[in-house]
Amino acid sequence: MQNFDYMTPTRLVFGENAIEKLPEVMAKIGRRVLLTYGGGSIKKMGLYDRVKELLADFEITELPGIQPNPKYDPSVLEGVRLCKENNIDVILAVGGGSVLDCSKAIAGSAKYDGDPWDIITAKVPTLSALPIVDILTLSATGSEYDSCGVISRTETNDKLAYFSPLVYPVCSFLDPRYTFSVSKKQTAAGCADAMNHIMEQYFCEDATLLNDGFCEAGLKSLMANAKACLANPEDYRARAEMMFACTLGCNGIYALGNSPSGWPCHAIEHALSAYYDITHGEGLAIITPRWMRHILSERTLPRFVKYGINVFGIDASLPAQEIAEKAIDATYAFFEEIGIPMHLREVGIGEERIDEMAHHIAVNEGLDRAYVPLLEPDIAAILRASL
Amino acid sequence: MQNFDYMTPTRLVFGENAIEKLPEVMAKIGRRVLLTYGGGSIKKMGLYDRVKELLADFEITELPGIQPNPKYDPSVLEGVRLCKENNIDVILAVGGGSVLDCSKAIAGSAKYDGDPWDIITAKVPTLSALPIVDILTLSATGSEYDSCGVISRTETNDKLAYFSPLVYPVCSFLDPRYTFSVSKKQTAAGCADAMNHIMEQYFCEDATLLNDGFCEAGLKSLMANAKACLANPEDYRARAEMMFACTLGCNGIYALGNSPSGWPCHAIEHALSAYYDITHGEGLAIITPRWMRHILSERTLPRFVKYGINVFGIDASLPAQEIAEKAIDATYAFFEEIGIPMHLREVGIGEERIDEMAHHIAVNEGLDRAYVPLLEPDIAAILRASL
Numbered sequence: 001m002q003n004f005d006y007m008t009p010t011r012l013v014f015g016e017n018a019i020e021k022l023p024e025v026m027a028k029i030g031r032r033v034l035l036t037y038g039g040g041s042i043k044k045m046g047l048y049d050r051v052k053e054l055l056a057d058f059e060i061t062e063l064p065g066i067q068p069n070p071k072y073d074p075s076v077l078e079g080v081r082l083c084k085e086n087n088i089d090v091i092l093a094v095g096g097g098s099v100l101d102c103s104k105a106i107a108g109s110a111k112y113d114g115d116p117w118d119i120i121t122a123k124v125p126t127l128s129a130l131p132i133v134d135i136l137t138l139s140a141t142g143s144e145y146d147s148c149g150v151i152s153r154t155e156t157n158d159k160l161a162y163f164s165p166l167v168y169p170v171c172s173f174l175d176p177r178y179t180f181s182v183s184k185k186q187t188a189a190g191c192a193d194a195m196n197h198i199m200e201q202y203f204c205e206d207a208t209l210l211n212d213g214f215c216e217a218g219l220k221s222l223m224a225n226a227k228a229c230l231a232n233p234e235d236y237r238a239r240a241e242m243m244f245a246c247t248l249g250c251n252g253i254y255a256l257g258n259s260p261s262g263w264p265c266h267a268i269e270h271a272l273s274a275y276y277d278i279t280h281g282e283g284l285a286i287i288t289p290r291w292m293r294h295i296l297s298e299r300t301l302p303r304f305v306k307y308g309i310n311v312f313g314i315d316a317s318l319p320a321q322e323i324a325e326k327a328i329d330a331t332y333a334f335f336e337e338i339g340i341p342m343h344l345r346e347v348g349i350g351e352e353r354i355d356e357m358a359h360h361i362a363v364n365e366g367l368d369r370a371y372v373p374l375l376e377p378d379i380a381a382i383l384r385a386s387l
Numbered sequence: 388m389q390n391f392d393y394m395t396p397t398r399l400v401f402g403e404n405a406i407e408k409l410p411e412v413m414a415k416i417g418r419r420v421l422l423t424y425g426g427g428s429i430k431k432m433g434l435y436d437r438v439k440e441l442l443a444d445f446e447i448t449e450l451p452g453i454q455p456n457p458k459y460d461p462s463v464l465e466g467v468r469l470c471k472e473n474n475i476d477v478i479l480a481v482g483g484g485s486v487l488d489c490s491k492a493i494a495g496s497a498k499y500d501g502d503p504w505d506i507i508t509a510k511v512p513t514l515s516a517l518p519i520v521d522i523l524t525l526s527a528t529g530s531e532y533d534s535c536g537v538i539s540r541t542e543t544n545d546k547l548a549y550f551s552p553l554v555y556p557v558c559s560f561l562d563p564r565y566t567f568s569v570s571k572k573q574t575a576a577g578c579a580d581a582m583n584h585i586m587e588q589y590f591c592e593d594a595t596l597l598n599d600g601f602c603e604a605g606l607k608s609l610m611a612n613a614k615a616c617l618a619n620p621e622d623y624r625a626r627a628e629m630m631f632a633c634t635l636g637c638n639g640i641y642a643l644g645n646s647p648s649g650w651p652c653h654a655i656e657h658a659l660s661a662y663y664d665i666t667h668g669e670g671l672a673i674i675t676p677r678w679m680r681h682i683l684s685e686r687t688l689p690r691f692v693k694y695g696i697n698v699f700g701i702d703a704s705l706p707a708q709e710i711a712e713k714a715i716d717a718t719y720a721f722f723e724e725i726g727i728p729m730h731l732r733e734v735g736i737g738e739e740r741i742d743e744m745a746h747h748i749a750v751n752e753g754l755d756r757a758y759v760p761l762l763e764p765d766i767a768a769i770l771r772a773s774l
Contacts, residue, residue: 001563001627003402008395014644015390176388210608210632217600224596240388244644245597253640257401257631 001208001257008251010145011171014244016236018175019135022054025171029131030089034082036063036103038095042137045181051094051135061086063106066095069273069280070102072117072153079106080116083130093134093169096190097141100134104149104167107132120151120162129166135173138182139242140190140281142197142249144172152274157360159274174247176239184230188338189281190246191226195219196265196284197249203295203303204371206259214254216310221245226338262370265291268379270365271357278347285335286342290385292328295372304328344386354383388595388644395638397532398558401631403623405562406522409441412558416518417476421469423450423490425482429524432568438481438522448473450493453482456660456667457489459504459540466493467503470517480521480556484528484580487521491536491554494519507538507549516553522560525569526629527577527668529584529636531559539661544747546661561634563627567620574620575725576668577633578613582606583652583671584636590682590690591758593646601641603697608632613725649757652678655766657752658744665734672722673729677772679715682759691715731773741770 013021026033033055042048052060061082066075082088083106093103107130109116118124136144143149147168152159182190195218202215222245228238248254268291269283296304301320308314308327316323336342344350358380361367367374374382400408413420420442429435439447448469453462469475470493480490494517496503505511523531530536534555539546569577582605589602609632615625635641655678656670683691688707695701695714703710723729731737745767748754754761761769 001402001624001631003405005398005400005408007398011392011394012643013392015388018390021392208608208628208631209611210604210628213604213607214601217597217604220600221595221597237388240644241595241597244388244595256399257627 002206002259004252004256006252006256007165008145008168008253010169012145012174012247013171014174015240016175016177018173019050019054022051022133022135022173023057025133026055026058026090026092029133029170031057032059032087032089033061034063034079034086034088034091034106035060036066036079036091036093036095036099036106038064038066038099040064041181042094045178047094047135047137047178051092061088066099066102068098069152069159069277070098072105072120072151075102076105076109076116076120076151079103080109083110088130091130091132093132094137096136096138097143100132100143100169101141101149101151103132103134104143105151105162106130107167108162108164117153121160122163126164126166129164132167132169133171133173134169135175135178136243137178138186138190139179139239139246140193142194142246142251144169144174145247146250148250150270157271157274159270172247174243176236176243179239179243180234182233184339185279187226187229187233188340189279189285191222191242191281191338192285192288192335192340193281194246194249195222196288198222198254199288200261200263200266201255201258202307203300204255204259204261207255208257211255211258212306212310218245218248218254219311223334230338262367264367264370264372264374267365267367268361268382271361272344272349275353275357276347276349278349282340282347285340286344286347286386287382288335289328289332290382292331293385294378294382296324296328297372300372344383349387351384351387354380358383389593389646391639391643393639393643394552395532395555395640397556399532399561399634400558401561402627403562403564405560406437406441409438409520409522409560410444412520413442413445413477413479416520416557418444419446419474419476420448421450421466421473421475421478421493422447423453423466423478423480423482423486423493425451425453425486427451428568429481432565434481434522434524434565438479448475453486453489455485456539456546456664457485459492459507459538462489463492463496463503463507463538466490467496470497475517478517478519480519481524483523483525484530487519487530487556488528488536488538490519490521491530492538492549493517494554495549495551504540508547509550513551513553516551519554519556520558520560521556522562522565523630524565525573525577526566526626526633527580529581529633529638531556531561532634533637535637537657544658544661546657559634561630563623563630566626566630569620571617571726572666574613574616575727576666576672578609578629578668578725579672579675579722579727580668581633581636582609583675585609585641586675587648587650587653588642588645589694590687591642591646591648594642595644598642598645599693599697605632605635605641606698610721617725649754651754651757651759651761654752654754655748655769658748659731659736662740662744663734663736665736669727669734672727673731673734673773674769675722676715676719677769679718680772681765681769683711683715684759687759731770736774738771738774741767745770
């Protein structure tokens, strides 16, 4: 068991009508609010109007239009400018992980006078940040309960993770009903994203018995509840269970004390969505079983056997190699069953830039130190197998 | 799935040499320290000297001699007096759950001018508290990661739980090596305490798939690792896994969104240790299987079946009633196997005050609103079955 130093100071207000506590929470922080959101789904579902009603006494500046794979330019730059011009006290992010991630980059850069890219790349440390409150409308990234935001810079094909303990949300409001209108495509992609968060922590050299149980429970809960959400998008119970299993995805609690894995699937997928702007969860679902097959070896076999038996209920009396292969097949089959396109070509990615992406990943992501080290040819092989 | 409002702001510094960060953590809080501890085991293992070295630049006032089932008089009263007289900035609790619980009652009362009992009984709300830092030396109560302290008042046979969000420890230092010298008796009792914390959350009307997996993982981890600790008290890995599984016991994370259970075994045991000052974990281990047998019914059967299959690996093809009974037997057998005396008479409790205790519990603990409501005759029956 590894040493760790852990704290998640975020308050979670979970359940029906959670946002009724929004004014009370906001009033303790400040009156001048930057309201960040995405393409307008929050208006369709009436959430935008409800937030404006609840915050009638606050001064609200808006940053709409934050895209999936949120962009440094214009969203982060525009947000920082708005914070400075309006002397913003607090950012209220209403949306999914992209809105939250973008808001974290804004929060961390708003009190810095130089180029925000210095902060996002950690060239300059984050010494202070605006507080963030959020209302979540998509179950997927876990950004509502972690200190990380992933930002894309289009012109350099960079998609990178910004970290600072100062950007944990102060409070996350989680009302599962705000995810009722999430499309089947995004429901499935969110499930795949959250499952991969858990797998990135489960597949490692040194895992505890407790963490293995936590991770296996998370995976089983996500699979069962995603299927229920797809069958009935307004199944409160399923949306609620899925929302919370996703929320814990990246804050560490699934695997405190496990050895680090290097998060290889995320590292590879970040290049895919940086180069092609695909849906993150879909990219992960495509990569995951190919990565698994690539790293399956005598050394990793016991992890795959445990995964197969405990997550998919594969017969423990079968030969180990067979259990592991069935587990990888079952992973693929589950993603396919929930409707995810399982080939890169189906999401518009061909052979053309595979080597360029593999090189970019090998140079930037440090996967030579991953659970199973991946060098440029390994990464290229995983990408080609995913075509 | 139930609504919840959750936050645990405590920082956990876990692992070998964790306390090297102590001076840095303390320096941010204050210089005048109340050092609280128990019967002197921290001196035997050299921890007391190491803490004094690390805090050479701090002004330290000491409150030694805090007993198991920590007492309002003298410990809490004396601690509050010392805090006021010495203008204490921060309490450093070094020990197990009793030292921590006592420190929480002191912290919550130190800034109040009236009788501390007003604060502990919530007659007066806790409006401010001294910050608490702790170094844990016993895996059991989870007090290092929750906002509760259990205090006994001998003359009235009261043992009650004090709660305030202001008494979450600021930082808990968890070095498993400090539990190497814990006796077999206390190791087993600590395991039983932590297992019961999980059971109190698992046995409820409405549990999520995720939480069931978390709770089952916690129980299996505690059982496996307690046995390993008893076989080899200096097994770092086993002590570490046990320590962390205990730490999560009462902070809610095992079961966020489950319906409340009323914590019936704790409610009953608190009377046992208030009247007889027995070891809390032993009392719980004795009560638990008798409580289980008392509440087993058509309504609760499915929970016991799930518990039996997933925690003890009982053959799922057996009749449900048989699985449930085997699960209760296995619970009893496990506690017996780790050396816990499984009858009240073995810990010095006879028939004499059963009815008095049952009445006290029925009047004070609200078990008529528990998962399975328990009235005075139910409580008396559980106690008699435990003799």
